[in-house]
Amino acid sequence: MASTASPTDRAPRAQFTFRPTRTGRARLGRLTTPHGDIDTPQFMPVGTQATVKSLTPNDLRTTGTQIILGNTYHLSLRPGGERVARLGGLHRFMAWDGPILTDSGGFQVFSLAHLREVDDDGVTFASHLDGSPQRITPERSMQIQELLGSDIAMTFDQLVDPTLPQPQVEAAMTRTHRWAERCLAAHSRPDQALFGIIQGGVDVELRRRSSAEIAALPFDGLAVGGLSVGESKADMASTLDVVADALGDDPRVRYLMGVGSPLDFFIGVERGIDLFDCVLPTRVARNGQLWTNEGRLNLRNARFVDDGAALDAECGCETCRDYSRAYLAHLFRAEELLAYRLASVHNLTYTLDLMRRIRAALAEGSFGSLRETVAGQYERAEARSVSRQ
């Protein structure tokens, strides 16, 4: 049943084993890294600046976090890759001894579009901190990620708005492929895995080509990038179908970058995705939106100020165990720092628990029923929201 990964011959780094399920293309698996194992499907909280905002590593453990994500661009600007290396690497620096995946800085090519210039060799950013010019190339991205010492490094890629004209999407894809080869050539750390990134917007033919070209290279894992950046859910789903078709029975771990919301996980999992990361659960938590078994709740809404109930009766996290909705509503209104921590603890616990429920459902063959249950919760919440207006 278990099939092994890594067509490379280097490697006591990430090893992936999985078994198919009776649910579409969904897989149940385990990813082994130097800092621990990861059950898949799995969600990775985002800790861009060597911290998952407002949470300690101990908090992360209590939420069930198995692996976190850090960012090459941010950490290279501050405190600097070389400094982190001198201080013992990213795990030791931030006191998180579990697995870490680092993004390459590729997303900042997209999100900081007005602060950078792209050429075939790399990207020049105006630092968002002080405006100073910062050059990132595939080679430099690999160097920084090796200095950080993450368990999994990502290739440096270029993602673009998928609604751009096809030639521009294709140009970025082609560049991403060249850069992927350069990342492979430059990458040298034997205890660090390297994942390639598939691009191509929402164009069927480009996604097919990108999937084939990236899969042909000896990466330890395959990522799908450039989605959830404004395209419709239908486009995201159909693009994932195209990628899944193109990858066929490739045994490597599959990572859908930057996704997502509770319902997005179902879209990805049933199309063979093993790993997800997203800022959403932690960002929206800081902005007062909590994900629960009653759907999305905005704790800043007036209706919660007298609500003495637990946030989510079905959740066992510290926030739901010890505090009321009214207290959380108060903390948000008062802009007390504890609000951000308690909300983040809950949303991550919820998200990681949802992934656990998804794995259990895949094992039991009840994925469809879980999906309907969760979809119903979020639709009911939306309906409530609408009816109040």
Add this chain to the structure above:
RNA sequence: GGGUAGGUUGAGCAGGUGGUGAGCUCCGCUGACUGUAGAUCAGCCGUCUUCGACUGUGGGGGUUCGAUUCCCUCCCUGCCCA
């Protein structure tokens, strides 16, 4: 009792010495957020029939074509003097 400075939409203010005051910051209400330049951002925040219109500058009266502005009077608040 005398003097003086004030009274502007929930709060705090700006403005305005005869013609156009709904402007700001809080508070409040709602929404957004997808590989984090985000504990952020956006909209609303007098009333209504809301792409528009109406009302509103402590109360009352006066002068004037027209008053938030000038005059009279009353009320309220702060400060000073007695």
